[in-house]
Amino acid sequence: MSVRLLYKEGVLTARLSGEIDHHTSAEIREEIDETSQKLKPYCLRLDFTEVPFMDSSGIGLILGRIRLYKFWKGHVVLTGLSANVSKMVELSGIGSIAVIEKEAG
């Protein structure tokens, strides 16, 4: 699992790569939160293009980041969802509190 962070004009993009589960989500969370708390971006884009697998720990990860970004009135965008990740996101109903971009990028 790896996370690449890119910051540009108030938007923090986190390019996630690898399988997301309870074990790997801890590491992702730490990396994203450290930079987020420093820069307080108005938007966090979680890019799942290179995530072949995600269980409900990924939903916990997204929910936690939505909660964090609320502290400075920021928001979270999900992008690059594969069929598997999409299915999990739909089941969770998270679409009502996060923006989902249909196109990857």
Place this chain on the structure above:
Amino acid sequence: MKPVNKVEFNFPSNSVNEGFARAAVSSFLAQLDPTVADLTDMKTAVSEAVTNAIVHGYRDNIGIVYITVKIFENGKAIVKVRDKGCGIPDIKQAMEPLYTTGGEERAGLGFAVMQSFCDSLRVTSKENKGTSVTLTKFFERKE
């Protein structure tokens, strides 16, 4: 009905083994020649069950997680994930979507995912004895 094949394995409840457990089950089920979607569903359900054993069953200690996979001629697969951990005092409550004792970073969706990604889910538990989760799914053969 007798299974046509079966595998059993166990491992200590270190979270790093979550990936191994679902990959091992998925690799064994490849014999059924499943579709990618069906296989991913079962992989996800197994990941949820194993995570529950690690996060909840053995929340205060490291214990052993036991997995049995049986496959049948008609394409049915049964995966049993067992722990000898603290058990679930109220299974009905634990199975409610969004209910969690795992803290802020847990979505409380584990059982909901197992239920919707498998054909049937059976949970038995005894306090201080452990929990057993049985996941059943019918795999349609790829044409």
